[in-house]
Amino acid sequence: MITHTIDVVSYCRVSSQGQGESGLGLEAQREYITRAALQNGWNIIGEFVDVVSGKLAIEERPEGAKALSLCKRAKAKLVVAKLDRLSRSVHHIARLLDQTMDFKVATMPQADKFQLHLFAALAEQERSFIASRTKEALAALQARADDGDIQSVEKIARRTAALEKGRTATNRAKASKAIQDRVSSWQESVRDPIDLCIRKGGRTLQQVADCLNGKGITTSRGSTWSSMQVKRVMQKLALTLPSKEDAL
Structure with missing residues (x-):
């Protein structure tokens, strides 16, 4: 049962302008924070949203710096939907904790500083493992494509098209054809x-x-x-x- 309330400052982060404009990811973060606030007696006194990479420390983000400033002035706690919205770097998380910056994570509202530090370290390690596995899988896929496997060529073409923002369907088709042409040319050689x-x-x-x-x-x-x-x-x-x- 909730016996008292605490003031919190809501902070959300999306990685691209498209996500910011469409609300993709943003509305979900707000929902997490709102639900946690109702369940834990948090009084949201402000909301800040950044459209930046998670590689930047929160104090280096335009809206993040404002959120931290409000927390200090109002003696409030910062709240984020998930830990990676605050930072993807365990170093940044640890620095905030060392500076006695008190913050809450909506998806684990009861976590203490030690637990938050541990979760950040585990998340960073998992991202490293995923990146390594992805790199190995892509290398294997590229090897099959170089050996003339058309399905692998098509997978690489689709992945390249998905990563290149702003390209038209015509340009994506041209890119795919260019890759297949290079493979065909090598095969003929x-x-x-x-x-x-x-x-x-x-x-x-x-x-x-x-x-x-x-x-x-x-x-x-x-x-x-x-x-x-x-x-x-x-x-x-x-x-x-x-x-x-x-x-x-």
Whole structure:
């Protein structure tokens, strides 16, 4: 049961102007804060919204600096919907805590300073793991695309288009076609060497790979050939072995 109220300053952050104008993400943050305020007896005395990257410390953000100033003047607590709206950096969170800046997080209103510091550290570690896994997955996807896998090429094209804001559908289609054209051009460049290796006695995929490696011909990534890479490229070029392939 709520026996007293405390004054709080609501602070929301979105990363792009589009999110700020459309309310995408912003309304959800306000709802979190409003619900937590009702449940915990918080009196919202002001609201500030920034459209900036989470990499900036809150005191370096235009509206964030104003929110902190109001908190000090009114002896109020800052409240954010989620911890990452305050900062994505455990260093920034720790600095605020060390400066005795008291703040609340709507999704975990009862968390103390130690718990907030711990959550920030765990969140930063998880983001690091995700970034590493994403980088590895993209590298594998790029390798398959370089070997002529059209589905991988299309996935990269879609991802590139999604990351490039403001591009028209026509330009996205052109970008996708340009990527496929580069792959097709490279595939055609190795058609004759592969065909020559087959004509010189290559009867298995591995023999063709060994032949290409022996000639110093590399894959599109500059590495040596494997039987699987040969298979993929031969399928795209509609090339076949004169005898039954060895099992891979």
